[in-house]
Amino acid sequence: MTRLLFPIRSKRQRLANLLRCCSKKSLPDQGVQVHAATVKMGFGFDLMLSNDLVDMYAKCGIMDMASLVFDRMIERNVVSWTALMCGHLQNGNARATLSLFYQMVFSCFKPNEFTFSTNFKACGILNVLEIGMQIHGMCVISGFDCALVVGNSIVDMYSKCGRINEALTMFNVLQDRNLISWNTIIAGYTLAGQGEKALVLFHKMQQNGEIPDEYTFTTMLKACSGLRKIREGSVIHGFLITSGFPCSGKAAITGSLIDLYVKCGNLIEARMVFNQIAEKNLISWSALILGYAQEGNLAEAVELFRQLQNSTTQVDGFVLSSMMGVFADFALVEQGKQMHAYAVKIPSGLEISVHNSIVDMYLKCGMLDEAEKLFNEMPTRNVVSWTVMITGYGKHGFGKEAIHFFYKMQLDNIEPDRVTYLAILSACSHSGLIKEGEECFSQLCRNRWVKPGIEHYACMVDLLGRDGRLKEAKDLIESMPLKPNVGIWQTLLSACRVHGDLQLGKEVGQNLLTLDGDNPVNYVMVSNIYAGAGYWMDCEEVRELAKAKGLKKEAGRSWVEIDKEVHFFHGGDNTHPLTEKIHQVLKEMEKRMKQDLGYVHEVKFALRDIDEESKEESLRVHSEKLAIGLALLHGGWAEARVIRVFKNLRICGDCHDFIKFLSKILKVVLCD
């Protein structure tokens, strides 16, 4: 009877059901068919069905169609707007979400709780505190901030924007809380690096009768591994076992457990957790592999990766790009090439993140042509792709090219983000392109989505400092709206050292030691300022100060890959079996460089008050020179005419000169 009375409604209902099904299961082909049917049956302008269409296309990842349907709607409601915003967010375009929000408000539509929570999430992803606060204001006025889901998303927004105190205030204000509220605030404290507070909250939530779930545990374990708190982590591990929490099925938990033990240096325990997993999945594999890699145990990491390749588990883009990142960091170009060859053979090798990581690997290894060729061949490029190119060219001193990419990406309608600005500013700085750098910085200041962060200011200080504009650099620090951190003073201090400004250097050095007196690097920097000016007594005094505090700087290391094996050297290293021969070949080179090109040691970089001859001797055994010596001995460089040496700290001026002269003599390309 009902069907006879409302035949139209039932037809419409069937279409809606079909669309919902296509949306849920992400079936684009069927979705398009239903779309066609909808139009054919005269429902093309039906509000509810159009909303369903927008949602369906969004869930299928076809945002062009979702927007098209939305644009052509003659009538819209809150749901239409929100569905489209949600689609953009889920397809990784949080900026589009927020833009739509403002359009919606200007079109006099009232956001509802769905709209608000979606946009708070977008603010968190984009790290746009001001916009988040603005929307928070509107939300309070509308009264939707009392809704649990909205409240949770506000807590999340503040903690993602680095305002953990505001997040806690919001959390405390929440009328009723659920498990997600607790998980969100705990994750916030973990993100803020305050793992202890996260632990306290973890206990408090249980006192409040909330049962932790897999998200709680992964977050907690992450807090522990970030703080290297193996004991607390083990307690949670024990808790998991005794409470009979079904870990084996939850990949994220075992992954975090492995990560915890790896980060705390307990590879045996990590291996045990891994071995106990009945059905190993990709997350467990990658946690262990990346753990080994990050610990510097590349041989084991590569071996495990080989096992993974031979297992039934399908390698995905996450693992591929992470592994490639490891090879890039260690400049293992041969391993990287091999992985590249492997990646093109599997489906996940097509993912954009994998492409990006391969391009990055070639750039970090100094193979710019190869990198650019790949970049040009990419089917699609995103912000990261462009930023990788800018960083790579900038690092190798091609500032002009970096700038070219920076503007070209914007012509391609890809908006720079925080990291892009960092890349372009540091590229300008390294190439001495002062005006261009200042222009980019002013563009950043005018940018709606990205606000200059402390790192951007640090780049500008570096830029001005290199140009000798130390006073301006200092003024910039003092006038910026952010609290200066250790890094920015360090940047200014090293500029003082380069330009021999002892007076400002002393002042900045004092600031630095007061601000962070526990970091050995600061003492070394301050003592170097004195050493550079010949004030050996003051230099020694600072060194003594650090010694008395028991502070030791990380040792400088260099490494070189020979036949897929990595050889490490520290300064004055004589543990390598070929040490004798390395010294011989370096002496020989030095002799030729002195005779043919008039090379002299830059003893300014010998930072001790010793006679000139000993200074030269101390410079000769810098780790990068030793690594080069080994590469020369091996002879593999002759064919490719490339020697690739990597190091953990910055190169000294003498080694820099040494390498330049050496390149001239041997006509090889040296990359660092």
Place this chain on the structure above:
DNA sequence: CTAGGGTTAG
């Protein structure tokens, strides 16, 4: 019909 929490690349 639209919404909330963890892993990838710079």
